[in-house]
Amino acid sequence: MSADVAVVGFAQSPCRVREDATTSGVEMLVPIFAEVFRACGLTRRDIGFWCSGSSDYLAGRAFSFVSAVDAIGAVPPAMESHVEMDAAWALYEAWAKVLTGEAEIALAYGFGKSSGAELRRVLALQLDPYLVAPLWPDSVSVAALQARLGLEAGRWTEKDMAEVAARSRAEARSNPDAQVSGSVTAAELLARPYVAEPLRAHDCAPVGDGAAVVIIASAARARELCERPAWISGFAHQVDSGSLGARDLLAVPSAAGAASAARAGSVELAELHAPFSHQELLLREALGLGEDVAVNPSGGALCGNPMFAAGLARIGLAARAVMSGRASRALGHATSGPALQQNLVCVLSGEAS
Amino acid sequence: MSQPLAESAPLRAPLEIEFDYTRSLGPVLSQFMAALAERRILGARGADGRVHAPPFEYDPMTAEPARELTDVGPEGTVISWSWMPDPLAGQPLAEPFAWALIRLDGADTAMLHAVDAGSAAAMRTGLRVRPRWAARPAGGIRDIACFEPCDGPAGAAAGAATAQDIGTERTPGMTITPVRLRYLHTASPGESAYLRGLAAGRLLGQRCGVCGQVYVPTRGTCPADGVTMTEEVELPESGTVTTFCIVNVGYPGQRVTPPYVAAAVLLDGADIAFQHLVLGCDASEVRMGLRVRAVWGEAGGISHFTPTSEPDALYETYARSL
Numbered sequence: 275m276s277a278d279v280a281v282v283g284f285a286q287s288p289c290r291v292r293e294d295a296t297t298s299g300v301e302m303l304v305p306i307f308a309e310v311f312r313a314c315g316l317t318r319r320d321i322g323f324w325c326s327g328s329s330d331y332l333a334g335r336a337f338s339f340v341s342a343v344d345a346i347g348a349v350p351p352a353m354e355s356h357v358e359m360d361a362a363w364a365l366y367e368a369w370a371k372v373l374t375g376e377a378e379i380a381l382a383y384g385f386g387k388s389s390g391a392e393l394r395r396v397l398a399l400q401l402d403p404y405l406v407a408p409l410w411p412d413s414v415s416v417a418a419l420q421a422r423l424g425l426e427a428g429r430w431t432e433k434d435m436a437e438v439a440a441r442s443r444a445e446a447r448s449n450p451d452a453q454v455s456g457s458v459t460a461a462e463l464l465a466r467p468y469v470a471e472p473l474r475a476h477d478c479a480p481v482g483d484g485a486a487v488v489i490i491a492s493a494a495r496a497r498e499l500c501e502r503p504a505w506i507s508g509f510a511h512q513v514d515s516g517s518l519g520a521r522d523l524l525a526v527p528s529a530a531g532a533a534s535a536a537r538a539g540s541v542e543l544a545e546l547h548a549p550f551s552h553q554e555l556l557l558r559e560a561l562g563l564g565e566d567v568a569v570n571p572s573g574g575a576l577c578g579n580p581m582f583a584a585g586l587a588r589i590g591l592a593a594r595a596v597m598s599g600r601a602s603r604a605l606g607h608a609t610s611g612p613a614l615q616q617n618l619v620c621v622l623s624g625e626a627s
Numbered sequence: 628m629s630q631p632l633a634e635s636a637p638l639r640a641p642l643e644i645e646f647d648y649t650r651s652l653g654p655v656l657s658q659f660m661a662a663l664a665e666r667r668i669l670g671a672r673g674a675d676g677r678v679h680a681p682p683f684e685y686d687p688m689t690a691e692p693a694r695e696l697t698d699v700g701p702e703g704t705v706i707s708w709s710w711m712p713d714p715l716a717g718q719p720l721a722e723p724f725a726w727a728l729i730r731l732d733g734a735d736t737a738m739l740h741a742v743d744a745g746s747a748a749a750m751r752t753g754l755r756v757r758p759r760w761a762a763r764p765a766g767g768i769r770d771i772a773c774f775e776p777c778d779g780p781a782g783a784a785a786g787a788a789t790a791q792d793i794g795t796e797r798t799p800g801m802t803i804t805p806v807r808l809r810y811l812h813t814a815s816p817g818e819s820a821y822l823r824g825l826a827a828g829r830l831l832g833q834r835c836g837v838c839g840q841v842y843v844p845t846r847g848t849c850p851a852d853g854v855t856m857t858e859e860v861e862l863p864e865s866g867t868v869t870t871f872c873i874v875n876v877g878y879p880g881q882r883v884t885p886p887y888v889a890a891a892v893l894l895d896g897a898d899i900a901f902q903h904l905v906l907g908c909d910a911s912e913v914r915m916g917l918r919v920r921a922v923w924g925e926a927g928g929i930s931h932f933t934p935t936s937e938p939d940a941l942y943e944t945y946a947r948s949l
Contacts, residue, residue, distance in 0.1 A: 293637075293639070293813065294636070294637050294813065294816070295813065296637075296813050296814065296815045296818075297810075297812070297813075298815070300815065300847060300848050301815065301816075301847070304848055304853065304854070304855060307853065318853055331808070334642055334644055334808060334810040334812065343850065344846065344847075344848045344849075344850040344853070345848060345853055346853055347849065347850065347851055347852045347853025347854070348850060348851070349838075349850070349851035349852070387813075390810050390811055390812065390813065391808060391809065391810045391811075392715065392809065394715070395715045395716070395717075395808075396808065398717075399806070403648065403650060403804065404650065404652065404656055404767075404768065404802060405656075405681045405738075405768050406739055406768070407804065408767055408768050408769055408802075408804045409718065409719055409739070409740065409741065409768065409769070410715060410716070410717035410718045411718075411726055411739060412711075412715055412718075415709045415711055415726045416726070416739075418709030418710075418726070419707045419708065419709050419726060419727075419728055419739075420707075421709075422707045422708065422709060422752070423706075423707045423728075426707070426752055468710065468712075469712075470709050470710060470711060470712075471709060471710040471747055472709070473709070515687035517679070517683065517687060517736070518728070518737075518739055519681075519728050519730075519736045519737030519738050519739055520679055520683070520687055520736040520737075521687070523707075
């Protein structure tokens with residue numbers, strides 16, 4: 275049943291610090307909507323359901339996503355929804371709408387202006403509001419606690435982490451949307467100072483602004499919109515306990531569970547949403563990705579992590595690999611919450627079921 | 628001829644947001660916070676016998692309620708840590724410190740808090756730590772000011788500042804968390820042009836190239852068509868009240884004494900009304916169709932609108948903009 279829906283289009287804005295962009299996302303969204311409509315031969319009136327992912331805390335104002343609706347042109351009224359999460363979860367809602375027959379073509383979009391605030395501090399507000407958030411533990415420090423647990427358990431070394439960063443930057447050289455790219459060795463990276471020991475700057479995703487959009491369609495429409503649709507063969511998300519000190523931070527059961535529920539099996543390519551270098555290592559293991567899988571050929575979130583869009587972009591990039599024929603089976607992953615608390619897996623295939 | 632929008636950089640300004648979250652604690656955390664005021668730390672024993680500290684209300688694995696609350700610590704052992712060289716606003720210490728996951732003695736899970744170790748070199752996994760209590764309990768997790776190494780000297784009563792920072796005395800069953808966020812807010816190109824126009828005593832709008840509607844303020848993108856608008860339109864300072872409400876409720880920071888009128892004003896030549904104050908007459912005199920004009924403030928911008936002596940506009944002239 276799930277293969278009855280396919281990704282038919284994807285676009286993203288370059289991830290940059292955008293001094294001219296507002297937190298409503300409109301300036302970043304209008305061009306990528308135009309790009310994806312052009313590629314699919316659609317107009318906005320063909321979209322039966324719209325769903326966005328963004329955050330008021332990041333925007334610094336209430337109901338900020340309502341302003342973004344300017345970009346979709348909501349006259350006559352559109353069927354529209356929103357999640358206060360990465361837009362990968364908006365895509366999940368859109369997928370359910372198409373599966374249930376409420377829409378034939380649906381569009382999910384995400385946007386975040388991460389540079390308008392002190393991102394690592396804003397993200398403290400996603401923590402337990404009674405026992406943790408009042409201390410303002412920032413997202414980088416929390417990730418660093420997880421990284422050290424793995425270092426001291428012998429699961430990885432700082433060199434392993436630097437190698438993830440170096441490989442990601444090398445891959446990103448062919449990705450014009452990446453914020454960070456280049457040729458650098460792990461040894462060079464390890465000579466640089468800590469920002470939150472044991473994390474160095476290269477271990478942490480850069481702060482950048484961006485947006486992404488994915489269009490999905492029912493089987494009846496997908497083939498006419500796209501020569502080689504990326505069929506969604508599995509789509510699932512799971513969450514682990516919100517209590518950081520009560521869960522095993524070196525296991526990611528929600529990622530493994532989501533991959534199992536999505537019947538991920540073997541894939542040729544995976545785009546993982548790992549905002550910290552050690553998290554790519556954790557996710558490779560949790561998702562059972564072997565050495566033969568091409569992981570993050572885009573450079574991944576370490577080379578561009580527009581908040582609330584980066585997870586959706588992972589799915590879009592995995593779908594693009596299928597649509598272009600570079601892969602027959604690919605996996606897109608998104609994460610949300612501190613230290614990989616919540617995980618989503620979308621499996622894309624060149625073959626309908 | 629006005630200056631094209633694109634030639635000016637967007638306006639930017641700091642935006643600071645402050646609010647307090649006041650939360651009720653529920654049965655388990657009420658006891659936990661009450662114990663903190665007595666300088667004790669409670670954990671919750673689950674059905675499997677494991678003790679979670681801080682306590683859960685429902686076991687994350689079994690969803691069973693806590694069997695009992697039991698004293699743990701107050702000393703504990705660091706199981707992971709990271710170093711914060713430049714503490715951020717609101718964090719427990721202003722000087723460099725460690726974040727740590729601390730397993731309190733008698734507990735099976737860890738608690739996240741700050742450790743005042745002085746330097747990263749003094750931190751290690753396995754370090755024994757004890758709480759440094761706030762001088763004045765406020766009923767929250769910050770009644771533990773931070774942790775400190777057991778083998779070091781006791782820290783000064785730095786916790787006093789923490790309690791003052793929270794700014795409230797303890798209310799049993801409640802906790803108050805102040806939130807302060809700072810942004811550098813960027814106005815859109817359209818908003819920037821509008822604001823610059825106001826400063827120069829002009830009212831600027833934009834016409835959509837697709838539907839032809841004139842929007843004021845300028846907003847960059849036509850919300851009906853989703854396209855970027857480029858044609859600028861200067862509008863007169865006269866208009867019509869399309870609809871209105873009378874504000875009778877007071878609130879902190881209110882600049883006008885109720886009752887007063889907030890109205891949708893359709894400027895002559897615009898298709899979309901915008902909201903503003905209508906002052907200069909009794910609130911009961913404001914009506915749909917009332918003709919008004921802008922009154923400019925001394926600091927630039929429109930202070931409010933006020934009635935003119937013109938006859939009311941015919942309903943048909945503004946019906947489509949309601």
